[in-house]
Amino acid sequence: MRLNGKLAIVTAAASGMGRAGVERFVREGARVAAIDISREALDDLIAHFGADRVSTIVADLSTPEGAKGSIDEAVAVLGGADILWAHAGMPGPASVENLDLAAYDKAIALNVTSAALGAGQVAPHMRARGGGSIIFTASISGLVGSMMSPIYSAAKWGVVGLTKSLALAFAADNIRVNVVCPGLADTPMKAGFTGRSGDPAEAAANEAKIVGAVPMGRLVRPGEVADAALWLASDEASFVTGVALPVDGGFTAR
Structure with missing residues (x-):
């Protein structure tokens, strides 16, 4: 098992890619502290994986208290930390015109x-x-510009820059820092990118446009991103740090 005996923290852990990450980390031998804003979804994690392998923490990571306090609680519950997959994120405003500053913040x-x-x-x-x-989640929008999601793109470019800077800062401590950069994924957050207007036809058209630009011709599956994070978390990636790893079917290969 690739993570046997490891202590792992996953944020936004109760659905989509984060949930797939919990499943893989547990399968590979880790004990996991799962952080999410939804108590109900976290309870479902416990039902599936068992309280002996997964501990759950409810937190709003958009607040400093939630972001810092949840990590402190996770470390206390686990007795330490070997892995952090900081996966939390959201689409943000679709335009800079008449920008909603509260939504931007x-x-x-x-x-x-x-x-x-x-x-x-x-x-x-x-x-x-x-x-x-330490593994972050950015996006292909952190590697190339996103016409539909400029604020998200700006934020994820920031995450990629943070990754490279912290990889240098923490290298002497044997703390590796990498970031996975998925394409559009088939997760509950997908509609936040493709269907902001609430029009199903517009959402379908936007999704078709994105899929049409992917050389492999489909959306990324949550488990494929989790597999990338698993590899980065494992000792198989022991000399890999500062990497922004696209999981995008070739979208950024152009």
Whole structure:
């Protein structure tokens, strides 16, 4: 088992890619602290994976108190930390025209600030255990511009920059820092990108346009992103740090 005996924290853990990550981390031998805003969804995690392998923490990661406090609680529950997959994020406003600053601030807080705070809280605990793996979730929109989601794109470029900077800062501590960059995924958040107007026809057209630009001709599956995170978390990636790994069917290969 690739994560046998490891202590892992996953944020936004109760659905989509995060839930797939919990499943893979548990399957590969880790004990997991799962952080999410939904108590009901976290209870479903316990029902599926068991309280002996998964501990759950309810937190709003868009607030500094939630972002920092949930990591502290997770470390206390696990007795340390070897892995953090800071996966939380949201689409944010679709345009900079008549920009809703409250929505903008929340998107930056959840996508960027929570990642920085989480890394800052967990790093001393990883250092005490001789190292660790921090994984962020960005997006292909953190590698190329997104016409439909400029605020999300700006935030995810920030996450990619944070990754590369922290990889340098933490390398001497044997703490590796990497980021997965998925294409559009078939998850509950998909409609937040393709169907902001609420028009199903528009959502379908936007999805078809995105899929048409993917050389492999489909959306990414949550488990495929979780598999990438699993590899980055494992000792198989022991000399990999500062990498922004696209999981996008070739979208960014052009």
